[in-house]
Amino acid sequence: MHIDERSRYLKEMGITEWSVRSTANDSAPTAESQHAIPNQEPKVYWLFYGQAPGGDQERLFQNMILALGLLPKEWEWRSPTNTQTxxxxxxxxxxxxxxxxxxxLSGEQEPLTQLRDVVLEIAGQDIPLIASFDLAHCLNRPKDKALVWQDLLLARSVLQSL
Structure with missing residues (x-):
């Protein structure tokens, strides 16, 4: 099967085609470059809940923040017990x-597999909630990082629709 034909079939099925790219000449964004615009005002606000990350989990989380392009003023990490608006x-x-x-946060009792891909709500508040795998799971099962990225994109699309 020709590559163009395969790409067309995947596109028709709604499957995103991934490709490997060389990172040799790419310069990765750093925390310093994220702060390059000091007076930029935040436009959105993200609340991240879960067990406080450390070590490799912290690096993974910071990479997610950079990939989303979030400013430090646009997000905060919270314990799941902190449901203060x-x-x-x-x-x-x-x-x-x-x-x-x-x-x-949601008050639901279903397993995570049923809570993913659904826009939930923080119980008693009008704040949309997206559920995903924890960071330790991503480090133990690297293939699931793509699923977490899909969940982050869902959260971003929900945020853009508000």
């Missing part, structure tokens, strides 16, 4: 890393 006028979305965080 954020003090912001900006459009807001919550993202739960892990089954326990998703269940505590």
């Amino acid at each position: 954020p003090n912001t006028h900006l459009p807001c979305v919550a993202f739960a890393f892990g089954e326990q965080a998703a269940q505590v």
Whole structure:
């Protein structure tokens, strides 16, 4: 099967085609470059919930923040027990890393596999909630990082529709 034909079939089925790219000449964004525009005002607000990351989990999370292009003022990390409404006028979305965080925040009891790919809501609040795998799971099963990225993109699309 020719590559163009395969690409056409995948596109018709709604499957995103991934390709490997060389990173030898690419310069990765750094935390310093993220702060390059000091006076830029935040436009959105993300609440990330889950077990506090450390080590490799922290690096993975910071890479996610960079990939989303979030400014430091546009997000915060919270414990799942902290359901206090954020003090912001900006459009807001919550993202739960892990089954326990998703269940505590949403009040749902279903397993994570059923809570993913669904726009939930923080119980008692009008804040959309997206559930995904926890960071430790991503490190143990690297293929699932793509699923977490899909969940992050879902959260971003929900946020853009607010």
